[in-house]
Amino acid sequence: MLGRIIEVVTAKVWDEALKGLLLTPLGLTQTMTLPEEALRFRAAMGHLGEPGQDPDPAPSWDLMPRSAGPYGRVIATAGDLARLARLHLTGGVAQDGTGVLSEETVALMQRQVADCPDKWTVSSDGWGLGWTLYDWNGVRGYGHDGASIGQYGYLRRSARTTRPSSSPPCGTARRASTSACAAGPRRRDRLRHAASGAAFRAP
Structure with missing residues (x-):
């Protein structure tokens, strides 16, 4: 809901509003909201496993829907x-x-x-x-x-x-x-x- 309010007030999609109001003024050049943007940088892979055993790479990297951006999809x-x-x-x-x-x-x-x-x-x-x-x-x-x-x-x-x-x-x-x-x-x-x-x- 807050993400949509930001879009209405700024007349921008949430990702662009975040960049213009916070990321760019702070010089945060390696913060992004879309998984495809992470391809430009080194990105860590999650690991899963039982305690006491060597973990395996997680089968997926990002399963969040596009609408999750404002509440939890920032890299x-x-x-x-x-x-x-x-x-x-x-x-x-x-x-x-x-x-x-x-x-x-x-x-x-x-x-x-x-x-x-x-x-x-x-x-x-x-x-x-x-x-x-x-x-x-x-x-x-x-x-x-x-x-x-x-x-x-x-x-x-x-x-x-x-x-x-x-x-x-x-x-x-x-x-x-x-x-x-x-x-x-x-x-x-x-x-x-x-x-x-x-x-x-x-x-």
Whole structure:
């Protein structure tokens, strides 16, 4: 529904609106919305298998319908994902100084607007306008997950503005990706423990 609203307001198909409003201003040259666009880059293949056995390549790469674009059909490299995270670390300002989002919009995206009815399955405490929100032993955080057949991707960022002297610097984010189904949940758990003191910086 939100994707269609964007198309009506901008008079563009969703893919072009996303590129014009976000991807191009941020310099995200390796983020795409169509699987055929991935042919221009190296793309990871998902793997499936039982625990304790060598996984096999997944039989399919993308089964999502075209209409899934606005809610879950975006392909991005680790570098582009880091640049997106940086946008929310700097109050909506791109690396070259371009204002892409207002500070008010950035704050709204990190403000809880809905509780998570199943905190154990989704592993979150609620949702903002776009971000999944977390509470790590009193440290607020936000992030976003993505998955396809045999692949998982995670982004986590702590919302703390001060830090103990033993913690890594604030204004950092951590991301991880896996291409094996069994590795995904373990990676997510590690990110949950590490995100409040993350040390992954945008280039």
